[in-house]
Amino acid sequence: MRNYKFMAVENLSTRDKKYLWHPLTQHKLSKPQLPIVKAKGALLYDEDGNTYIDGIASWYTTMYGHGNEQIISAMTKQMQKLDFVMFSGLTHEPAIELSEQLMAILPENQAKIFFNDNGSTAIDAAIKMALQYFHNHGERRDTLIAFEDGFHGDTFGAMSASGLSSYNGPFEDFLLKVIRISIPKEHNLVSVKNKLKTILEENDCAAFIFEPLVQGAAGMKFHSAQGLDDLIQLCQSHDVLCIADEIMTGFGKTGMDFASENLLNKPDIICLSKALTAGMFPLSITSCSQKVYDRFLSDEVQKGFFHAHTFSAHPIGCAAALAGIALLNSPEIKERRAYIEKAHGRFSREIENHEKVGNVRVKGVILAIDLQLKIERYGNLRDELYRFFLERGVLLRPLGNTIYVLPPYVITNLQLQKIYDTITEVLNTF
Missing domain, CATH: 3.40.640.10 (Type I PLP-dependent aspartate aminotransferase-like (Major domain))
Incomplete structure (x- = not known):
């Protein structure tokens, strides 16, 4: 398990905190923002050299990969x-x-x-x-x-x-x-x-x-x-x-x-x-x-x-x-889109009967999983899930109790599998 340590990147975090106001953030309660210094394909790199798989294509934008x-x-x-x-x-x-x-x-x-x-x-x-x-x-x-x-x-x-x-x-x-x-x-x-x-x-x-x-x-x-x-x-x-x-x-x-x-x-x-x-x-x-x-x-x-x-x-x-x-419209991207949809389908069938999965659904390259937790183990489920994924090198941004994956079309098979494996770990941990 990696230690992403937000505060380890002290220089950028300190500079960020001095003047910046981030969207969708309650700054009195939030942890420092994770500084990213480089991106390529489906990967983001922080100042310490740690990598993170961008599982949501940075809000569904970088569909052909970072730095294309x-x-x-x-x-x-x-x-x-x-x-x-x-x-x-x-x-x-x-x-x-x-x-x-x-x-x-x-x-x-x-x-x-x-x-x-x-x-x-x-x-x-x-x-x-x-x-x-x-x-x-x-x-x-x-x-x-x-x-x-x-x-x-x-x-x-x-x-x-x-x-x-x-x-x-x-x-x-x-x-x-x-x-x-x-x-x-x-x-x-x-x-x-x-x-x-x-x-x-x-x-x-x-x-x-x-x-x-x-x-x-x-x-x-x-x-x-x-x-x-x-x-x-x-x-x-x-x-x-x-x-x-x-x-x-x-x-x-x-x-x-x-x-x-x-x-x-x-x-x-x-x-x-x-x-x-x-x-x-x-x-x-x-x-x-x-x-x-x-x-x-x-x-x-x-x-x-x-x-x-x-x-x-x-x-x-x-x-x-x-x-x-x-x-x-290129053959390569069409092929990747079809692969991701099939891979999402296979994974959804693997977890659909898990006791902590309330609903799992796939449409195109979108995979969504509603968690069904009897007790919210942590004070803020969404934030805890977010940090859990980051610690394992995966950037996902849950929506309440819904985990979703919407990756760049260029994500590799291994990177996609790592996202699935980390979601499985969530189901067996939370």
Whole structure:
């Protein structure tokens, strides 16, 4: 067993603590942050030379591995040719080519690409598109529909759509109007559809926003593709726009390139980020159908979409995304995606009857395990699990009592097996 000793890297830890405020951290209670000095493939290296398998691809971004040479090369070439230029009134080839490449793989009803700079702002743009879509037609629709326990980001529009009170608590009196429904499963589909019908009839609904098939931050909760299809059809029959948040699920994680490919009824708007640039650059996209785009075409200037980010369509980010798409469709990555899914399936069958496993599920390269512990042996289960994994050279970030694995596609068989072995050790220790 390694001794990762947070305080052993005193220099960086001390410097970090002096000025930095970390996300999702209660600094009065937290231990010092683990300083990472190098990353390659599926491995992270700390200042003492210890290695850690990045079992969650650093929040589902570095799907082609850290330090991927093809992506670095593409970014380097781009910055030597055109580093940056504003995207209002100007355009450039990387953005144009990226739009062409995305349209080749996105669901067929998508027609236009709008650039943002991270997942939350992609969601905010989508919500504003939906609200203005009706405003431009002389309608005032003020209600959003979203799933219970959904998570869409931390900016105000995205936070309004999210349903996790641990993130939203202090701000709930200031958010947009959102009505929530349960995720659709076989046992509750009729009741969920009936509730949605009532919501649509009694409110002025602009959009239904959802994470397709998998709710990430809620604990990798899966739901029915057929059920979601039915809800989308119902919303679209009432001219309510449907927004698919594919920020986590996009680019191969659920087995298809996009989770929305599992649906017969396609979303009107799709949000992408994270693996879009393989973790190499902050960039996001809000794509939409021709129907949505056309509502903003007018002789009245103010009916245009007056929303902008300084770094929209950053050429270097576009170059990274183009290199990532080339990798996504390569035979090597497709083979690794298929291997990981099969390996997850084998491991899930090995542990599914373990007394401490409440539920285990696999979708694409996502493995999620709900722990069923009679007694919480430690004061903070999530933190204890996190440290347990780090001590054994594995970076996983449990969501409450849910352990999930979402590794880079380039993870080796041995590295993946080590993650499974460490999870087994958790089951036999906690």
